[in-house]
Structures are given as C-alpha cells and as structure tokens.
Amino acid sequence: MSDLSLPGADTLVKTAATYAKDLAERTIWTAATAVGGLLVASGPADMLHLSFWKSAGVAGIIAAGTLVKGLAARLIGDPNSASTAKGV
Template sequence: MVDPLLPSTETVVKGAGTYARDLAERVVSTFLQAFVSGLVLTQPFDLGMWEAAAVGGVGAALALVKGLVARWRDVTHSASLAKGV
C-alpha cells in the first residue's frame, strides 16, 4: 500500500541528486571566484598563490555550509536560501 503523504522513492533519489549537483556547482564556482579574487588582491601585497588558494578554500567552505543550512532550513532540492528556488 502506498502512503499518499510520502513521496515516492524515485522522487527522493532524484531530489537528492539534484540538490547534490546544485550544491557542488555552487561550491566549485565560489572557490574559483574567491581564488581569482584572492590572486588579484594578493598581488599588491606580495602574497603567493597558496594564500589565494586558502582564501578560495575558505569561501568554498562557507558556500558548502550555506548550502547545507539551506537544505536543513527548508526541504527543497536546491542549495539556495531563496524561497521557491
């Protein structure tokens, strides 16, 4: 017997996959954006590429935490904090 209040297994698996792809895209893009901006900002201060990579890593870690908070806050298939996304 199928419970009308619960989604099907296929819906849950597809939703989890969609969420994982969305979150991975956001984390990678945040890292790249922070890394490039870190390179631009570290050049005048004579800092190296590893410091820029560390800046990018911190940005990506924060994007990951934000995506997880968005998932816990509202059961959706998106890593966005915006409603309806």
C-alpha cells in the first residue's frame, strides 16, 4: 500500500485564503458588470421592464465585461491568472 501524502495545515490555510480572495473578487466584479450591463442595455428609467432582446443584450454585455476584466488582469495581477488580486 502506498503512503498517502496530505498537504500540511499551512498549505490548506493558504489555499483556502487564495480561494476566498478569488471568489470574493469574481463575485464583486460580476455584480458590477451585471449592473453596468443592465444600465447600458435598458437605461436606468426602464430597468424593470426588459424585453427578451434587451435581456440577451445584458448577458452579452456582462460576458464582454468579464472578458475585458480577465484580459486586463494580466496587466495588473499574475500574468497566468485572470484575477486582479495579487497571489491568486
């Protein structure tokens, strides 16, 4: 039977902290992009009455915003990560 190699407690804490930082960043950026997409696609006066095509437009704007943020993150954070947070 082979030995089971488990990571140490320090590695687990560091991994959990990195995961939490990445998750928080993605959640905040997604919410900001969604609000921006909604405002651009429908206008602030008509936010609660979107047609199907305006809703599809919001989804497209959110996807484009996420792509731009991920590309910009290469310049801000680690070039091998789509995160703007350092160390993620």
